[in-house]
Amino acid sequence: MKLNDKTYDTLKWIAMYLLPAAGTLYFALAGIWGLPYGEQVVGTITAIDTFLGVILGISTAQYNKANKTE
Template identity: 45%
Template sequence: MTDETTNTTEGPQGLLPDHVYDVLKWVAIIVMPALATFIVGLGGIWSIPFAGQLAATITAVGVLLGALLGLSSVKYNSR
């Protein structure tokens, strides 16, 4: 039988492993906004069809990813 109170060597666990969280956070904070801006910029210069819609979709995915990462952070910090 395992006593949960004696298992103090493990820290609190979030919804994601630390390395996955760090990569996804970098993608949500840096990559997604930069990619959306890049697409809007090139879309205007080269008249790329649906550039605005594509950039808006990327931004929406980035916001969703940020919200999910926020949930993971709250769960991690609440323990």
């Protein structure tokens, strides 16, 4: 699976910054304000973030392999 540069960069930004920040924010606010399902929401965000990390890792490995053989 190869991703174009723009898609890769966008997904990388989401995986590295947006999802961890959103999970942390919701978890903190859930504790302070008693928002529902704090652990479930953060668990879901973490699962999505892990999935994106794997997809990005596969894409990077394929990209590096293709460039090494050229």
